[in-house]
Every structure is written in structure tokens, then in C-alpha cells.
Amino acid sequence: MKVESRLLVGVALFFLVTGVGYWFWSYEQSGTVMLIGAVLLGMVPGGYYLWWSQRMKPRPEDRPDGTLEEGAGVIGAFPGSSIWPFVMAMGLFSCALAAVFGLWLLAPGFAAVFFAAIGYTVESRRGGTV
Amino acid sequence: MTLLQQRPPAGAGDHPEHAEHHDEPTFIVKWLTSTDHKVIGINYMVTAIVMFYLSGVMALAMRVQLSSPSGVGMSLQTYNELFTMHGSLMLYLFAGPFAFGGLANYIVPMQVGAPDMAFPRLNAFSYWLYLTGSITMLLGFLTSTGAAAFGWVAYAPLSTSTYSPGPGADLWIISLFLTGFSAVFTGVNLVATIFYLRAPGMTMWRMPIFTWNMLVTALLILIAFPVLTAAMVFLWTDRHLGTHIYTVAGGGVPVLYQNLFWFFGHPEVYILALPYFGIATEIIPVFSRKPVFGYKGLVFATLAIAALSTGVWAHHMFTTGTVLLPFFSLLSLLIAVPTGVKFFNWIGTMWRGQISFKTPMLFCVGFLLAFLMGGLTGVMLASPPIDFATHDTYFVVAHFHQVLFGTAVFAGFAGFYFWYPKMFGRMLHDGLGKAHFWTMFVGFWLTYLPQYVLGLHGMPRRIATYPSGLGWTALNMASTVGSFIIGASFLIMLVNLWVSWRRPVPAGDNPWDGHALEWFASSPPVHHNFEKLPPIRSERPTWDFNHPDARTIPHGRHAEHELVGAGASAARGDDTTGA
Numbered sequence: 001m002k003v004e005s006r007l008l009v010g011v012a013l014f015f016l017v018t019g020v021g022y023w024f025w026s027y028e029q030s031g032t033v034m035l036i037g038a039v040l041l042g043m044v045p046g047g048y049y050l051w052w053s054q055r056m057k058p059r060p061e062d063r064p065d066g067t068l069e070e071g072a073g074v075i076g077a078f079p080g081s082s083i084w085p086f087v088m089a090m091g092l093f094s095c096a097l098a099a100v101f102g103l104w105l106l107a108p109g110f111a112a113v114f115f116a117a118i119g120y121t122v123e124s125r126r127g128g129t130v
Numbered sequence: 131m132t133l134l135q136q137r138p139p140a141g142a143g144d145h146p147e148h149a150e151h152h153d154e155p156t157f158i159v160k161w162l163t164s165t166d167h168k169v170i171g172i173n174y175m176v177t178a179i180v181m182f183y184l185s186g187v188m189a190l191a192m193r194v195q196l197s198s199p200s201g202v203g204m205s206l207q208t209y210n211e212l213f214t215m216h217g218s219l220m221l222y223l224f225a226g227p228f229a230f231g232g233l234a235n236y237i238v239p240m241q242v243g244a245p246d247m248a249f250p251r252l253n254a255f256s257y258w259l260y261l262t263g264s265i266t267m268l269l270g271f272l273t274s275t276g277a278a279a280f281g282w283v284a285y286a287p288l289s290t291s292t293y294s295p296g297p298g299a300d301l302w303i304i305s306l307f308l309t310g311f312s313a314v315f316t317g318v319n320l321v322a323t324i325f326y327l328r329a330p331g332m333t334m335w336r337m338p339i340f341t342w343n344m345l346v347t348a349l350l351i352l353i354a355f356p357v358l359t360a361a362m363v364f365l366w367t368d369r370h371l372g373t374h375i376y377t378v379a380g381g382g383v384p385v386l387y388q389n390l391f392w393f394f395g396h397p398e399v400y401i402l403a404l405p406y407f408g409i410a411t412e413i414i415p416v417f418s419r420k421p422v423f424g425y426k427g428l429v430f431a432t433l434a435i436a437a438l439s440t441g442v443w444a445h446h447m448f449t450t451g452t453v454l455l456p457f458f459s460l461l462s463l464l465i466a467v468p469t470g471v472k473f474f475n476w477i478g479t480m481w482r483g484q485i486s487f488k489t490p491m492l493f494c495v496g497f498l499l500a501f502l503m504g505g506l507t508g509v510m511l512a513s514p515p516i517d518f519a520t521h522d523t524y525f526v527v528a529h530f531h532q533v534l535f536g537t538a539v540f541a542g543f544a545g546f547y548f549w550y551p552k553m554f555g556r557m558l559h560d561g562l563g564k565a566h567f568w569t570m571f572v573g574f575w576l577t578y579l580p581q582y583v584l585g586l587h588g589m590p591r592r593i594a595t596y597p598s599g600l601g602w603t604a605l606n607m608a609s610t611v612g613s614f615i616i617g618a619s620f621l622i623m624l625v626n627l628w629v630s631w632r633r634p635v636p637a638g639d640n641p642w643d644g645h646a647l648e649w650f651a652s653s654p655p656v657h658h659n660f661e662k663l664p665p666i667r668s669e670r671p672t673w674d675f676n677h678p679d680a681r682t683i684p685h686g687r688h689a690e691h692e693l694v695g696a697g698a699s700a701a702r703g704d705d706t707t708g709a
Contacts, residue, residue, distance in 0.1 A: 003334040004325050007433075011349060014437045022441070026454040030389040031443070038353045038440060060330030068663055071330035078246045078658070081163040085251050089258030096266065096308055099366065100300040120251065 001053035001062060008046025015039045082123055088116035165250035168655060170257050171236030172553060175546075177261055178228035183620065184268075185219035188212045190617050197610040199598035209594035210279035211298075215267070217282030218302065221402065222309055223264045225538035229405035230351070231260060231316055233545050234344045236553065238320060240648035241341045243329025243666070245658035248322035256315040263308030270298035278302035281592065283395065284365070286376030286387040291369040300369065303362050310359045317348035317355075324348075329647070331666035335429075338646040338669060339422060342429050343408030346436045350397045350404070353440055358394035361387060385452050392443035400439040402534060404432060406541035407472060410494045413548050414476055415670075416642050417491035418483025424475040425669060431475070434468035448517045455514050462512035469505055473498070488642070489563030493544030496571050500536030504529055507582070522592075525585025528578045535574060543623070551637030554630075555653040562626040569619035576612030580605035645670030 019035035022028070060066030091112030098105035164170065192212050195204045204212075239247055247253045270277030275296030280289045289299060324337070324345045337345075365387070367373040374380020376387045415422040422428065441461040444453035476498060485491065507529040510516050520526060543566075550558050584605050589596065596602055640649040650672045651659050664675035674680075 001325075007334075008349075010433075011437070015440070018441050022454075022457060025457055028389075028454065030386055031393065034357055034390075034393045035440075037357075041349075041353055061328035061332050062334075064331065064333055064336070064667075066330035066333075066666075068330050068665065075245060075327065076248075079165055079251055081160070082165055082251055082254070083163045085165070085254035086162050086258050089255055089262055092259065092311075093262035093266070093308065096262075096304040099304050099370075100297050 001049055001056060001059065003062075005046055005049035005053045008042045009050055010046075011042030012039045012046055013042075015042065079123065082120075084116045084119040084123065087112050087119065091116060165246075165254045166657065167235050167239050167247045167250065167253060168553070168659075170253050171232050171234075173257050174227055174235060174260065175232035177264060178224050178232055181219045181223040181264060182228070185216050185224060186617060186620065188216040188219070190613055192216065193610040193613040195594055196596075196606050198607075199596050199603055201595045204594060206594050207276060207279060210281075210592070211271075211277045213592060214278050214281055214302075215270070218267060218278070218305075219264075220534070220538075221282055221398070222306060223260075223267065225402040225534060225542070226313065226398070227260055227309075228538065228542055229409070229545070230313065230344070230347055230401065231257065233409065233549065234320060234347075234405060235316070237549060237648055238341050238344050239323055239327065240651060240655065240659055241338045241646045242324060242327060242332055243647050243660065243663050244323055244327035245660070247319050248327055249319050252315050253319050256312045256319070259308050259312035259315070263305045263312060266301050266308060267305035270301045273297045273301070283391055285391075286365060286368065286384050287378075289365060289369075290377060300366070303366050303369075306362050307359055310355045310362070313351050314355050317351035320344055320348040321352075329663055329666060332647075332671075335426070336666060336669045336671075339411040339425070339428050339432075340405075340408035340646070343404045343411070343432050346432050347401050347404045350401050350436050350439070354394045354397035354401065357390055358398075361390035361394065364390075385447070385450055388447050388450065389444070392446045393440075395446065396443040397436075397439050399530075399533070400435060403537045404436065406497070406537035406545075407432070409541045409545035409548070410476065410497055411472075412646065413490045413494045413544055414479050415483075416548075416644050417488060417494075418480045418485050419643075420479055420483040421645075421668075421670060422475070423478035423481070424471075427471055428475050431468035431471040435465060435472075438465045438468070442512075445512055445517070448514050449521045459512055459514055463509060465512075466505070466509050473502065489558070489560055489567060490544045490548035490642075492564060492567045493540050493547060496567060496574075497536050497540035497544060500532055500540050500574060504532030504534075504536050508533060520585055522590055523585035524581045524589045524591065527591055528581035528585060531581070532578050535578070539570070540574075548642070549648075550630075551641045552648055552651075552653050552655070555637055556630050556634040557637045557641065558626050558630050559635075562622055562629065566619050566622040566626065569622060570616055573612045573615030573617075573619060577609050577616060578612070580609045580612075584609075640672065640676070643673070643676065645673045647671055650675065 015035050015038040019032055019039060022035060023032045026032075060070035091109045091114075094105050094109030094112065096109075098109060160169065161173065191204070192209065195201045195209060235247065235253065239245070267277075273296065275298055277298045278284070278289075278294070278301070280294050280299065284299075284302065288294060324341060328337070364373070364375045368376050368382075374382040376382050376384050378384060411422060411428060438461050442458055442465065444458045445462045447453050448455060448458070487495075507525070511520065511526065511529060547558055547563055550556075584602055587600065587602065587605075589600075589602055596606075637653050639651070639653050641653075642649070646669075647660075647663070647666075648655075650664055652661075664671050668674055
């Protein structure tokens with residue numbers, strides 16, 4: 001986890017230096033704001049990882065001598081095939097088209113997103129359909 | 131000794147009643163419901179290649195129009211629509227999704243030894259957003275006022291409702307909204323996969339460079355795409371809700387759009403380039419039969435390119451007169467340094483290797499040449515005096531086509547030829563592949579070299595007709611002929627696919643003697659990828675496994691750690707044959 005956290009904190013530090021330099025050289029607001037956003041993007045997850053990496057034992061994938069035996073067991077829960085991503089995307093598609101062709105498209109859009117959200121949740125509890 | 135360790139299938143044990151009872155769904159249901167990263171990756175690639183062909187046909191239509199000064203009678207509106215959609219399709223719907231959605235989806239989980247992406251359903255959702263976004267953009271052609279016609283950058287105020295009325299422009303805007311979310315979700319998914327699903331022993335410093343580049347690209351996407359989405363939302367509210375964010379009349383700032391757009395747009399160039407650098411870095415060592423030269427140098431060069439690329443956005447805006455020239459020029463010129471490091475490492479990898487010029491390697495060499503030319507003219511354009519003279523001329527057109535063609539097409543199809551056997555378990559015909567390469571290579575230079583000259587002669591971008599007395603005609607004709615040669619080369623690729631479909635030549639699991647973990651899986655890989663994994667003791671575990679007696683000479687600060695893997699006994703000199 002240490003390398004990952006250093007990577008993200010490094011992102012934050014780079015943009016901090018660039019952002020400060022850019023602001024005092026140009027006094028241009030939009031670019032500075034975006035660079036600050038980039039600092040946060042590195043800082044928030046990077047700080048979290050940094051905090052954890054000090055407190056956890058290195059995982060088998062963090063150690064050059066990690067062996068496959070150490071990683072045996074459940075890797076994670078992977079859902080099987082599911083129709084809900086498709087339904088949700090069609091709902092969002094419909095909502096997006098509402099911005100062009102008329103607000104009535106929001107109705108089927110929201111309905112699909114709503115049903116897909118329920119479908120996702122129920123499916124997670126069941127642990128996938130395949 | 132036990133070289134192989136079983137990793138039980140994911141999900142087994144946790145939900146035994148649901149694990150691994152496949153009634154393989156039929157084709158259409160499988161396509162609609164699959165959350166397998168391999169199926170989604172192939173979906174991405176197929177969609178992206180369809181977009182590539184569509185966009186290529188648009189390019190050919192434009193080249194026909196430009197082959198003579200007065201054109202062939204295409205209306206100006208149609209021409210504007212075509213170059214807008216050509217650029218948008220290529221940049222948003224082909225180059226990014228092909229590598230970052232398609233190849234990364236397929237290859238990255240396998241290279242880190244994972245059974246799937248971290249969030250398989252989010253992954254499927256990303257694909258569907260990408261597909262619907264693509265359809266949305268193309269829907270513009272079906273509206274009565276036509277597709278968007280304001281260029282792929284959609285500068286305000288040209289893209290406001292005053293100058294670009296009609297639903298085509300709106301469809302373009304929300305299409306970027308949908309595909310932008312798709313890219314962000316894929317980015318989150320890849321970062322989580324790389325951080326949490328690596329196999330034991332696969333430290334960050336042993337990940338293949340392709341995976342490293344995808345990680346860095348994902349971070350760039352997370353920095354850049356939200357800004358684009360925000361810019362598009364502002365543009366939409368300007369068009370429909372009467373806000374005046376980009377219009378001077380209401381107190382807005384048009385150049386804000388350019389700032390927002392290029393803060394996305396320049397990292398986007400590297401979002402399109404870094405994955406393809408990764409592909410080249412995977413292929414060159416395999417076909418040079420050497421480990422990659424300067425692994426850490428390549429990683430740090432990638433990080434440096436990515437970092438610098440977010441600080442150079444306004445070099446696209448030099449001529450607006452509102453940007454800090456020295457800052458942006460300095461950072462733009464600096465990018466040449468890490469890129470040069472990469473070139474050095476690629477050449478160092480080939481140096482004294484046993485190079486076999488199979489199709490993927492040929493495409494990679496083509497990539498090096500094309501990107502070198504595009505990159506060098508990019509360094510020229512980073513200098514404000516040259517940029518002022520050549521801005522919005524064909525010099526810039528030739529520059530970015532060489533950069534993007536070099537990466538997305540040369541390196542992209544190198545990756546396609548390289549991993550096709552893994553994905554489908556059958557080979558592509560090497561002779562036809564080489565014919566594809568050489569035709570495309572000739573067409574590529576014939577198309578774009580004349581455009582540099584045209585640009586230096588002052589031919590502006592985005593014109594459908596031009597005066598006949600300026601000496602531009604012959605060069606334009608040459609460029610048109612070149613573009614048709616490129617078009618022909620892609621027909622050869624279709625023939626190749628057809629041949630491989632009708633007369634399959636089985637590929638075996640590891641046809642190229644590959645290095646990374648994906649070549650350890652079967653071709654095509656089983657559900658959840660791996661029945662077993664080799665020990666991971668270097669950045670090329672599959673090669674170590676297949677060549678246990680190879681002498682590897684560890685070097686550097688961590689040489690002690692490197693001495694524990696397969697091949698280590700030989701390297702230590704105690705020839706006890708570990709296998």
C-alpha cells in the first residue's frame with residue numbers, strides 16, 4: 001500500500017507546487033481552481049492510503065517475496081451476469097435525451113434507473129444470478 | 131517442487147450455491163448481461179473499431195472534397211459536420227475507448243493476476259454508457275438540422291445557441307456527458323483493480339508497463355474528464371437556460387470555455403497516448419526477446435509525462451493572447467524530456483535483441499517513426515513564435531494526425547494483432563498483417579507530409595474550398611491519394627479477420643513467448659481467467675516460468691529480492707536446475 005499512497009500523494013504535491021507557481025505567476029482563476037481540484041484528487045485518497053499504510057502489515061501483493069499460498073482463499077465476491085447495468089444505462093440515456101427532445105423522456109428514464117437500482121440491490125443480496 | 135498454486139475461483143466458498151454453475155447464455159443475452167471483463171473489453175473494441183471505420187469514411191469524403199480547389203460540390207455545412215464528427219468520433223469514441231475501455235479492460239486484470247475487474251457491474255454500466263453516448267453523437271446526422279458543425283473543440287461562442295442552433299449540437303454535448311461518465315467509471319474501476327486485486331508477489335514495481343500506463347491514464351482521466359463534463363453542462367445551460375457563462379453579452383467569459391476545455395483536452399491527448407505507449411512497451415520486449423530496458427525509467431517517464439501534461443493546457447490557446455506564454459511554453463517543451471526517455475528505452479530494448487519482425491512488432495516500429503515525427507513538430511509548436519505563425523493551419527493538422535495516428539492506429543493495431551490470439555484463440559495471418567502495415571505506412575506518410583508543407587504555405591484548417599493559384603492543388607491531391615491508400619489498408623485488415631474467422635489457425639496459449647501473466651492463461655481465457663498462476667518474481671512471470679534455466683542477472687538496489695525467483699538458481703551459478 002505504500003507505493004500506491006506515495007503515488008497519489010505525489011500527484012497532490014506536484015499539483016500543489018504547480019498550482020502555487022501558476023497562481024503567483026498568472027493570477028488566472030480558472031486554471032488555479034482546476035489545479036487545486038487535482039491536488040484534492042491526489043490528497044484525499046492518497047492521505048487515506050498513507051494513513052493506512054503506516055498501520056497495516058504489507059499485503060502479500062506488496063511484498064516482493066509474497067507467495068501464492070498467502071493469497072489463497074476468497075479474493076472477492078464477483079457478481080455474475082446481470083441485466084441491470086444495461087437497464088440503468090438505458091435509463092440514463094433516456095434522461096440525457098430528455099435534454100434534447102423534451103422532458104417527457106425523463107419519465108421512462110427515471111423509471112428505468114429506479115428499477116435498476118432496486119434490481120442491483122436485490123441481486124447483490126442474492127449474490128448474482130449466474 | 132510446487133511451481134503452480136491453485137487459486138480457488140473467486141466467489142467460491144463465499145456463496146457456494148451460486149458459484150460456477152454456468153448455463154452459457156446465448157449470444158444476445160450474453161452480450162446484454164455479461165459482467166465479464168473479457169466480454170466487455172471485446173464489446174468496447176468492436177464498438178470502437180466500428181466508430182473508427184465510420185470516422186475513416188468521413189475523412190475520405192473530406193479528402194475527396196479537398197482534392198481539387200473547388201471541391202466536388204459538397205455543401206459547406208456538410209463539410210463542417212464531417213470534420214466535426216470525424217474528430218469527435220476519433221478522439222472521444224475510438225482512440226480513448228479502444229485502448230482504455232477495450233484493451234485495458236481485457237488485459238489489465240489478467241496482467242495483475244485478477245479474476246475480473248474490481249466492480250464488474252460498474253464496468254458493464256460504463257460500456258453501456260459509452261455505447262449510448264456513441265449512438266447519441268451519431269443521432270445528430272438524423273436530425274433535420276444536421277449533426278454538430280463546430281469542430282471537435284466546440285468553442286464558445288460558436289457553439290452557443292445563437293450560432294449553432296438545433297438538436298445536433300445538443301446531442302453532441304450530452305454525448306460527451308455520457309461518454310465522460312463512462313470514462314470516469316472505467317478509471318475508478320481500473321485504479322481499484324490495480325490497487326486491490328493484484329496477485330501475491332505482484333508488487334507495484336513488478337507490474338507490466340502496460341498496466342502502469344493504464345493506472346496513470348486512469349488518474350489523468352479522473353483529473354480531466356470531470357472538467358469536460360462541467361464545461362459541457364455550462365454550455366448546455368448557456369444554450370437552454372439563458373445563463374451567460376460563455377457569452378460576453380451577459381457578462382460571461384468566452385475564453386473560460388477554452389480554459390476548461392483544454393484543461394481536459396490536453397490531458398486527453400495523453401489519455402490517448404499513454405495507453406498506446408504501454409502497448410508498444412509490451413510488444414517491443416517480446417519481439418526483441420529481451421526484458422524491457424529501464425523499467426523504472428519508463429514508469430517515471432510515464433508519471434512525468436502525465437504530470438506535465440496537466441500543466442500545458444493553454445498551449446492550444448497561445449493566439450488568444452490571454453495566457454501566460456512562458457509558463458505553458460516551458461512545460462510543453464519539458465514534456466519532450468520524459469518522452470525522449472521513453473524513446474531511448476524502447477530503442478535500448480531493441481538494441482542487440484533478437485528482433486523478429488512479426489506484424490505487431492512492425493506496427494510498433496511504425497509507431498516509433500510516426501510518433502517521433504509528430505512529437506518533434508509538437509516541440510516546434512510549443513514555441514510561441516512558431517505557433518503564432520502556424521496556428522490553425524494544416525501544419526497543426528498534420529502534427530496532431532501524426533501524433534494520434536502514430537499512437538492510436540499504429541500502436542493500437544499493434545496491440546490488436548498482438549492480443550488477438552489471446553482473445554480468440556486463433557492467429558491472424560502474418561502475411562496479410564504485413565501487407566496491412568506496409569500499405570498503411572506508405573499511405574500515412576503520403577497523406578500527412580504534404581499537409582506539413584501546405585500548412586507552411588498558409589493553408590488554413592477547416593476550409594472546404596481554396597483558391598487554385600496558390601500551388602496547393604498537387605499537394606492536396608497527394609494527400610487524398612495517401613488517405614485512400616490508408617483506407618485500402620484497412621480493407622486488408624477486414625480480409626485478415628475474415629480469413630481468421632473462416633480458416634482458423636489455432637494460436638495456443640502463448641504464441642509469441644510472451645512475458646506478462648495474460649500469456650499464462652488459456653486462449654481464450656476461461657471464466658475468471660486463471661486456473662493457476664506461476665510464481666511472480668519479476669515483471670515477466672510467464673517468461674520466467676517457461677524459461678527456468680535462463681540466466682537472469684539481477685542488478686540495482688533491490689537485486690537481493692530479485693534473486694529468489696525462477697531462474698535465480700541459475701543466476702547464482704549453482705546449477706541445480708530448480709525445475
